[in-house]
Amino acid sequence: MRTDNVLTVRGLRKRYLGRGGVQANDGIDLDVSAGQVVGLLGHNGAGKTTLVNQVVGLVLPDAGTIHLDGTDAIAQPHLARERASIQAQANVPITGLTPRRAIELVGRIRGGSPGLVRRRASTLIDALDLGPWADTPAEKVSGGIARLTAFAMTVVHPGRLVVLDEPTNDVDPVRRRLLWQQIRALADDGRGVLLVTHNVREAERVVDRLAILDHGVVLADDTPAGLTAPLHGSLTVEVDLVPDVALTWHPAVRAGTNARGRATGTVSAVHAADVVGWAQNEVEAGRLERYALTPASLEDVYVTLVGDGQHAAADAATPGTGAGEAA
Numbered sequence: 247m248r249t250d251n252v253l254t255v256r257g258l259r260k261r262y263l264g265r266g267g268v269q270a271n272d273g274i275d276l277d278v279s280a281g282q283v284v285g286l287l288g289h290n291g292a293g294k295t296t297l298v299n300q301v302v303g304l305v306l307p308d309a310g311t312i313h314l315d316g317t318d319a320i321a322q323p324h325l326a327r328e329r330a331s332i333q334a335q336a337n338v339p340i341t342g343l344t345p346r347r348a349i350e351l352v353g354r355i356r357g358g359s360p361g362l363v364r365r366r367a368s369t370l371i372d373a374l375d376l377g378p379w380a381d382t383p384a385e386k387v388s389g390g391i392a393r394l395t396a397f398a399m400t401v402v403h404p405g406r407l408v409v410l411d412e413p414t415n416d417v418d419p420v421r422r423r424l425l426w427q428q429i430r431a432l433a434d435d436g437r438g439v440l441l442v443t444h445n446v447r448e449a450e451r452v453v454d455r456l457a458i459l460d461h462g463v464v465l466a467d468d469t470p471a472g473l474t475a476p477l478h479g480s481l482t483v484e485v486d487l488v489p490d491v492a493l494t495w496h497p498a499v500r501a502g503t504n505a506r507g508r509a510t511g512t513v514s515a516v517h518a519a520d521v522v523g524w525a526q527n528e529v530e531a532g533r534l535e536r537y538a539l540t541p542a543s544l545e546d547v548y549v550t551l552v553g554d555g556q557h558a559a560a561d562a563a564t565p566g567t568g569a570g571e572a573a
């Protein structure tokens with residue numbers, strides 16, 4: 247029976263043997279429907295790539311089931327690879343080709359007709375602003391352009407499921423937005439998209455649903471709004487510390503993380519004005535460098551669930567460095 251689910255994963259387990267062994271996936275359930283972008287967020291080693299590799303038959307699970315567009319992906323990995331398009335974490339080398347030629351070649355290998363592939367390649371090149379490099383030898387293009395080329399190679403003739411493993415690595419902020427638009431367009435066109443990322447802000451911008459993975463376990467799986475709902479009514483306070491000056495939070499602040507000269511806490515919105523007054527005072531007295539108050543975000547949810555994952559926050563936008571900002 248055909249369902250709207252493009253990918254259904256149940257109870258997936260994978261342990262790598264070797265010194266001590268690693269339980270890379272520990273009973274994962276995950277669904278991706280047609281028309282949906284589902285984010286898979288987790289720090290280094292959380293088990294994301296292991297999950298993806300099992301979906302496309304590159305790694306054999308110890309237990310669990312994977313159904314991809316109606317087929318059993320474990321029993322029939324060749325069908326899974328036909329029905330899924332995957333952009334791996336590492337770019338496939340395209341030395342000797344130009345980006346345009348590489349994109350067209352993959353489209354043809356995947357069964358697209360010459361005319362259709364040529365048109366789709368041109369559309370992607372324009373949409374991702376790759377025009378100036380499209381006909382340049384691949385050896386001469388930058389890392390970001392190579393990454394965008396790899397994305398275009400993946401989606402030139404996409405399967406029902408499109409898996410993108412860190413597609414925006416090395417991509418500049420402007421083209422990153424263009425890429426996000428193309429990810430959205432894939433879903434709008436009826437594909438299911440699984441977007442693997444470390445980047446909380448990226449997840450916030452693009453996904454319909456987000457699964458947070460930690461040590462091989464899905465800790466939460468919901469819409470961004472659903473994930474942040476428990477934090478509604480609270481704000482995040484972030485302060486930059488003055489070296490050698492101990493921080494004493496305002497009593498209304500619940501302390502969170504404190505590392506590398508920056509501390510965060512949460513405060514109920516009803517106490518926000520008091521905390522702004524306190525923070526301003528601390529800045530003027532030279533006990534704080536700066537402060538910022540922002541609405542609770544997915545990043546706060548992630549840190550609450552996973553801990554102070556410096557990895558996840560690494561690519562997040564940095565608040566301004568003025569004397570203080572209140573959102």
Ligand SMILES: Nc1ncnc2c1ncn2[C@@H]1O[C@H](COP(=O)(O)OP(=O)(O)OP(=O)(O)O)[C@@H](O)[C@H]1O
Pocket residue numbers: 262263264268269270288289290291292293294295296297335
């Ligand atoms: N082939 C392998 N043999 C042994 N251990 C492995 C192998 N591949 C991955 N691991 C281990 O399994 C765990 C999960 O790794 P995985 O690559 O799936 O995580 P990830 O979330 O994709 O990380 P990253 O974001 O760094 O790519 C890690 O502890 C990793 O060291």
